[in-house]
Amino acid sequence: MDFEFSPEQRAIAETTRRFVEKEMPRRKVLQWVRDKVEPPQELFEKLGALGYYGFLLPEAYSGLERPDPMGMLAFVEQFARASAAVTTAWGRAAVILAPLVAKFGSPEQKDLVLPRVMRGEVFMALGLTEPGSGSDAASLRTTAVRRPDGCWVINGEKLYCSQAKSAGFLILAARTNPKVAKQEGISTFLVQDPGRNPSIELTRIETMGLGPVPTFSMHLRNLVLPPDALIGEEHKGWQCVLGGLDNERLYHGAIGVGASQAIIDEVVAYVKQREQFGKPLSKLQSVRHKIVDMQLRVEAARLLVYRGASVLDRTGSCHNEASFAKVAGAECYMHCAYTGLQLLGGYGYTVDSGLPMHFQDAKLFEIGGGAMEVQRDIIARGLGL
Numbered sequence: 001m002d003f004e005f006s007p008e009q010r011a012i013a014e015t016t017r018r019f020v021e022k023e024m025p026r027r028k029v030l031q032w033v034r035d036k037v038e039p040p041q042e043l044f045e046k047l048g049a050l051g052y053y054g055f056l057l058p059e060a061y062s063g064l065e066r067p068d069p070m071g072m073l074a075f076v077e078q079f080a081r082a083s084a085a086v087t088t089a090w091g092r093a094a095v096i097l098a099p100l101v102a103k104f105g106s107p108e109q110k111d112l113v114l115p116r117v118m119r120g121e122v123f124m125a126l127g128l129t130e131p132g133s134g135s136d137a138a139s140l141r142t143t144a145v146r147r148p149d150g151c152w153v154i155n156g157e158k159l160y161c162s163q164a165k166s167a168g169f170l171i172l173a174a175r176t177n178p179k180v181a182k183q184e185g186i187s188t189f190l191v192q193d194p195g196r197n198p199s200i201e202l203t204r205i206e207t208m209g210l211g212p213v214p215t216f217s218m219h220l221r222n223l224v225l226p227p228d229a230l231i232g233e234e235h236k237g238w239q240c241v242l243g244g245l246d247n248e249r250l251y252h253g254a255i256g257v258g259a260s261q262a263i264i265d266e267v268v269a270y271v272k273q274r275e276q277f278g279k280p281l282s283k284l285q286s287v288r289h290k291i292v293d294m295q296l297r298v299e300a301a302r303l304l305v306y307r308g309a310s311v312l313d314r315t316g317s318c319h320n321e322a323s324f325a326k327v328a329g330a331e332c333y334m335h336c337a338y339t340g341l342q343l344l345g346g347y348g349y350t351v352d353s354g355l356p357m358h359f360q361d362a363k364l365f366e367i368g369g370g371a372m373e374v375q376r377d378i379i380a381r382g383l384g385l
Contacts, residue, residue, distance in 0.1 A: 003306035009074045015050065016078035024082040026354055032086075032212040033357050038166060039086055039212055041121070047090060048120025056099045056247070061114040063102075069309035073254045077302075080258030084333070084361045085210040087255050089163060093117050093124040095251045096244045097171050101190070104232035104240045109190055113169055122168025125194065127158040127218055128241060134159075135374045137173075138182045138238060142220060144174035144189065150227035152189065158218040160368075165195035165202050165216060171244075172220075177235050188237035189229045199223040209360030246319055248369040249326035250312065253305040256329025256365055260298045260336040263358055267291060267340045270347070281343075290343060294336045301328035320382040323375040330365035330372065337362040 005013065023043060032039055047053065055072035057063030072095065080087040098117040101109055116122045133139040142156025154174050164170060170191040177185030194200050201219040232240055268291060271281035281287050305328070308321035341348040341355040348355040366372050 003070075003303065003310060005070065005074055009068075009071045012052075012071050013074040013078050016052075016075050017081075019046070019050070020079060020082040024086070026082075029083045029086070029212075030351060030354065030357065032083075034211070034351070036211040036214065038089070038123075038163065038214065043086075044090060044120035044123075046120070048118060052090075053094045053098070053118050053120060056095060057102055057114060057118065061102070061110065062118045067313065069250070069312045070306065072251065073305060073309050076251050076254040077258035077261070080255040081262035083212065084255050084259045084358070084365070085213045087258075088210065089123060089213050091248070091251050091255075092126065092162065093122065096248045097124040097126060097169070099247060100171065100188075100240050100244050101231065103243065104188075105190070106228065106231075108228060109231065112192075113190070116168060123163045123166055125161050125164040125167035125170045126244070127161050127164070127170055127172040127191075127194075129159045129161075130157055131159060135371055137241070138186065140173060140175060140186065142172075142174045143178070144176050144187060144225075146176075152225045152227070152229060154189070154220050154223040154225065156220050158220070160205065160215050161202075161218045162210075162213050162215040164200075164218060165204075165214065167194060168192070170194040171231065173237055173241055176237075180235070183238040185235055186237040186241070187234050188231040188240045189225055190231055191223075191225065191229065194218075197223065207364075209357070209362075209364055245370060246317070246322040249322035249375070250305065250308045250318060252365050252369050253301065253308065253322075253325030253327075253329030256331075256333035256362075257298055257302045257305055259358060259362070260294070260301070260329075260332050263336045263340040263355070264291065264294050264298065266354065267294075267343050270344055287343060290339055294339055297328075297332040297335055301325075301332040304328045320379060323370070323378040323382075326365075326370065327372055327375045327379070330362075333358075333362040333365055 052075055054063035056067045059065045101113045128137055130140050144152045144154045146152055172189045172191050173186055175185050176187040199221055202216040205215050205217055271287055274281045305325040308318045308325040311321045312318040337358040341359055344353055344355055347353050
């Protein structure tokens with residue numbers, strides 16, 4: 001099967017590569033990592049001006065006549081070469097949450113959210129995971145109770161809500177019917193400016209990696225939302241959440257591919273100029289074979305990611321394929337970060353090499369968006385097991 005990019009998709013990849021070289025040099029990215037600060041909104045507004053939020057959004061909101069998952073991955077692979085973390089900040093809005101609003105939201109919700117996302121003006125956050133529900137996300141306990149006036153009162157606790165403090169919009173999952181099967185009693189809500197809402201208490205969680213993408217715990221205390229905050233149908237929120245997770249897993253795989261390729265390129269450049277025992281490291285068979293094994297993993301993961309995009313493009317869904325892409329890309333990234341750091345030796349252990357950033361970031365992609373064990377269970381069910 002041929003997964004070649006179209007001329008337009010190749011142009012996206014090349015434009016993104018030039019954008020990254022100009023706007024996200026390593027020194028700047030590493031400064032964001034060291035300071036644990038989000039990149040300036042201006043960076044994302046420049047992406048909006050290039051149209052890079054519209055791959056999966058409708059033409060009516062300056063997106064495309066039909067979704068372009070392969071074009072999205074062409075962008076992600078190049079963008080992730082500079083920073084897996086910053087790519088997740090872009091993708092949470094462009095790939096996961098804004099498409100959910102486009103598919104399930106009311107016309108008023110679409111008019112409110114999508115133009116601002118398309119311009120790169122806002123981050124988006126997701127309130128799904130809870131202290132007692134991670135991989136088993138549907139067992140969430142946060143409640144939303146409808147008052148006689150139609151407003152919703154929400155109480156509960158969420159974890160790992162990345163960028164919730166600076167987000168313009170939060171998509172929040174809550175239980176609206178505790179008497180039915182867990183997947184059947186969940187609804188989703190749109191919350192504006194969660195970081196400024198007095199009924200939402202946010203506490204930053206210090207994480208091992210992804211410094212430029214702060215994550216928070218969220219305490220919801222009698223949060224009142226208007227009737228029109230409901231996204232889609234009442235009690236049908238799990239279908240909304242599931243679609244976002246499939247998109248997330250697919251683009252997480254692409255992040256793993258792009259970041260891994262960046263590691264390999266750096267390692268190759270280093271071992272060709274670093275001499276030990278009277279010759280470049282690149283002439284040592286043990287070094288060469290490790291690099292080849294890294295590239296083999298990247299090529300295999302890339303094909304699985306592109307296959308997922310192809311299936312999504314043809315059918316509008318890629319549940320199993322997204323899990324294949326997620327596992328392959330995430331494990332490839334972890335392997336390349338570990339092996340690349342080892343091959344760079346003492347230099348790899350320095351912050352300036354960029355390998356510590358990759359090493360710390362890579363682990364998240366084996367956990368977030370569905371752990372590797374969950375993905376393997378999904379794949380196993382697809383095999384009839």
